[in-house]
Amino acid sequence: MMNGKMKALVIYKPNDLRVEEVDIPKIKDDEVLVKVEAVGICGSDIEIKNGTYPDYIAYPIIPGHETAGTIVEVGKNVLGFRVGDRVAIEPHAGCGQCKNCKVGYYSYCVNYGKPGHRTLGFTVNGGFAEYVAAPARNLHKLPSNMSFEEGAMAVSAGTSMFGLMEIGVDAGEFIVIIGPGPIGLTSLALAKALGAGTTVMVGTRWSRLNLAKALGADVLVNVREGQDPVKVVMELTDGLGADLVINTTPSPESVAQSVKMLRRNGRLLMLGITWEPTPLVLGEIVVKGITIKGTRGEARNALERVISLASSGKIDLKKVITHTFPLSEVIHAFEVFEKRVGDPVKVVVKP
Ligand SMILES: [Zn+2]
Ligand SMILES: [Zn+2]
Structure with missing residues (x-):
């Protein structure tokens, strides 16, 4: 002892x-x-x-x-x-x-x-x-090619990985991530490693959006500069909408936007937490056949997968x-x- x-x-x-x-x-x-x-x-x-x-x-x-x-x-x-x-x-x-x-x-x-x-x-x-x-x-x-700092970061990314395991990612899907913080950025990197098609990062600061770019985001949307993420996504998808939206922000408006930018039969993964009442039109969710899933923390051995992807160079x-x-x-x-x-x-x- x-x-x-x-x-x-x-x-x-x-x-x-x-x-x-x-x-x-x-x-x-x-x-x-x-x-x-x-x-x-x-x-x-x-x-x-x-x-x-x-x-x-x-x-x-x-x-x-x-x-x-x-x-x-x-x-x-x-x-x-x-x-x-x-x-x-x-x-x-x-x-x-x-x-x-x-x-x-x-x-x-x-x-x-x-x-x-x-x-x-x-x-x-x-x-x-x-x-x-x-x-x-x-x-x-931790494999020898991963630093302790990456190990600590991998634990955080375990939350993103668990969310993606629960909502599922299919090869080639059009994926929007809202909020380029640690969870949003690692969700982006993991979604790409899992075979995402076009990825869009929505944020409010260029410093973070540029990090998303460095991690491979195809399109950046800065809402603070007046860009409307729903409009951008609809234009990029011929009016059909995204397959999957990963929302990591605590803003009720962004949750409403998430539903609007989804295609029929699309999925919304909620990793951000808000306790504010959130304006959702349920008819839209029913008619479009939307799935909304929240996940908390890392479970189902998600961290093991993150470490494997980081160690093999699939995520940075x-x-x-x-x-x-x-x-x-x-x-x-x-x-x-x-x-x-x-x-x-x-x-x-x-x-
Ligand atoms: Zn944490
Ligand atoms: Zn228990």
Whole structure:
């Protein structure tokens, strides 16, 4: 057992963040201790900081759920992982016992927040620390050609991958992605790797839209410059509409637009979260035969697929990482991410 202290970011309660010395976590028999090498800041970390996350948070908590590092200790029931292995850690472990967990939908665990359930960085301590304890079933080995930063980014992309696995992507489909943030950009890269035809990225800032271009988007639409994404998509598809829209923004108007730009029998994947009432004309959904699917987090081993695609060069996760900070500057890093200082996309902290 490793004893001693480590540096960690602890959120005691909303807007009470402290970087301080805490005990190194003690692992259980089915867990490993990971020396954290990279951990990404996610929109949900900001919600945990602000007290606006729409589900249970175990304050005081060490946040951080997009974590990669090196195993330094293994529990006695751990199979297939050894000290020295480089790993990315999937945050959702679920309870392993409920109906959803049993079929691999552990991000929809019905026992969320109860004893026996765990989601790293939400209901148990996460990766904004020098060390983190993680169950072996959440570990994914990182190939030697992937950096720890890419490993952390892969966890984030697991959310995009799970969404695409659930909604399905057919070869050659016309796909629109709304919102060129980390989830939108990785959705674009993954959709292309899965065989997308024409891809359109809709956003409001050229810095991010140009990243989409670098990741292979065929058409960019900047709504802030007055471009109407529905009109653009209809023109590009001879008035038929897109096969699939992936919406990663929290804007109700963009959800309404998503339905309008879909073809008959089209699909809408919702990865962005809004709690605002959203103006949808149900008749349009029925008459056009639209499928709307929301997905949460990464499940069904999506992270394994992301790592395989990144390692084999089918997707480039490095392009999405714009800022890195040491753990001592993590509170500043949160601020940079939240206030968009210097236009960050993915901010990674390296303990
Ligand atoms: Zn996240
Ligand atoms: Zn469960």
